[in-house]
Amino acid sequence: MTDRSHPAGKPIRTAIADEDGIDFAIIELFFFAYRDFTSDPDQILADYGFGRAHHRVLHFVNRRPGLTVAELLDVLKITKQSLARVLKQLIDTDHVVQLQGPRDRRQRELYPTARGRALALALARPQSRRIRAALEDSGASERALIERFLEAMVNPELRAQIDIVPAKMSGKSHGDH
């Protein structure tokens, strides 16, 4: 093990710190935060034999009922083939239904069923609880700031996807700035 047939490569024993002005602290926190954020729903999904991909589909079908397959692919940034199996399972288990597009009959509009909505809520509940607790722990009332920060982390050209939300957010600064 200590004998390697390599050119060598001496071990660096100092930690990387925040050198070069690189924000390792937040990079790392973002990793841990997301890891635990997704762990809650993962547990529930396991009971259904579902994975994280099912969750994402379920989430967006509930958030934007009637979105088409193409729109969903665009939001998730995955390929048709990756979506296919997951979507099929959700349809077979009666969590999602497809309706023919009214204008364009080639399109499949995706809607949640009552069951699909219930599962989406069940998955979102622990995540929302975690967010609320984190907001309280970290100085609370700064929800808007966290929201703006996360939005600013998204690629500018993709922020349009976020703005297609079902509104309800009253006096927010986005939507048509």
Place this chain on the structure above:
Amino acid sequence: MTDRSHPAGKPIRTAIADEDGIDFAIIELFFFAYRDFTSDPDQILADYGFGRAHHRVLHFVNRRPGLTVAELLDVLKITKQSLARVLKQLIDTDHVVQLQGPRDRRQRELYPTARGRALALALARPQSRRIRAALEDSGASERALIERFLEAMVNPELRAQIDIVPAKMSGKSHGDH
């Protein structure tokens, strides 16, 4: 397609909104933010034939030089077998070296090489740039608040992992509160 051999399941046409006090807005933003946050290094990694798993190992070996295999497994929350291939590749490509543990010779202490450090920096650079831009866009100066929020999103019992950072963070409120 409209003909399903199912009990039915009527389509729900209304968006899920923030009903039940569930914070869908931030749940969704967190997904988008993390998706784009990881997309930067993914591009670089592809050039090396590496994946996200290599990045994570590289990151932690640079952040906590000398950590053992068992410690790494604990931080990453993956199994030995998942780590094995990834770690082997990083060692074979001279990004990481193993040294026998000084006290316990069964242990393998992991250290980055110069090459491994350079790659870790290259991967972190665009992420740090994105974070900085997001902080500026979203009201700036609130770095500490974002940091606290993210930390509060981590499972309490796992926050110990975060506190093993190489210090350097001067007057922060964590570490021994």
Place this chain on the structure above:
DNA sequence: AAATTACGTCAATAGTACTGACATAATTTC
């Protein structure tokens, strides 16, 4: 000497993703 620990490895499997190709139906264009 025996049990435990740290690590490595092998076999088998799963979930999520990919590219590329091809088929079908519906719409749009000419």
Place this chain on the structure above:
DNA sequence: GAAATTATGTCAGTACTATTGACGTAATTT
């Protein structure tokens, strides 16, 4: 109306990351 395009579905083959379980080896502890 015929041709091109679009939306979707599907098939084949592959890759990466992850899983569980079993087994082996060396080193440490009991």
